Amino acid sequence: MRLTTRTNLAMRVLMFCACHPGKLHRSADIALACNVSVNHLMQVVPVLNRLGYIQATRGRSGGVRLATLPERVSVGEVFRRFEAALPFAECFEGAENTCPLTASCRLRPALFKALDAFYAALDTVNLADLIDGNTGLEELFTHTAASAPTPRCAQAPQVDR
Known part of the structure; x- marks a missing residue:
């Protein structure tokens, strides 16, 4: 079994956005951090936006951000929505x-x-399980979010959920 590239990219985008909550990110910055082409990323971002996982705003002051709390994003649901077509x-x-x-x-x-x-x-x-306390992920994403506050993925995991 092998996941489609679209599902893989969707999860990368969601993890990136979840690590940097509330901040708008340019698709080019996400593509750089996730080691993918902007063209491939732009095939996934509109789908994530349409499904309500992210908010994508076009234009000069636009960008991409998570549309909900990471705790509310089920990995199984994301996979089903991206893999179900095949x-x-x-x-x-x-x-x-x-x-x-x-x-x-x-x-x-x-x-x-x-x-x-x-x-x-x-x-x-859920998405929070993938990012909370994940300092390795934070290090991978650091170069694209140098001016952002401490990413959520670098914070200690919350005990009471």
């Missing part, structure tokens, strides 16, 4: 399925069960 296997495609084994296949239910377990595991993780 069927896991041909037999998951419904009307497009041309596999002759579908009616008697025992692998298909096992794959459904495995995929459900995969998403269930990701449902237990």
Whole structure:
């Protein structure tokens, strides 16, 4: 199994924005910090904006910021929204399925069960879990946010959630 590049980039953008709450960031700065091209990033940012994960403002004084608290962003939900457009296997495609084994296949239910377990595991993780107290992540993002206040990811994790 392999995640799509779009899902990977979406999570990078969300982690970057969550580490620097409240501040608008230029897409070019996020792309630099996440080691991706601006063009690839610009395929993901509008989707994240449309889905309500980020606020994206165009123009000279525009930028990107997280639209909600990191605790409210389920990693499983993000993955589902970005991965759902692509069927896991041909037999998951419904009307497009041309596999002759579908009616008697025992692998298909096992794959459904495995995929459900995969998403269930990701449902237990939220964006805050990925960034709180993550000083390594903060160091990676430092060069693009030098003027920002101490990133949230560098703060100690909160105990009472």
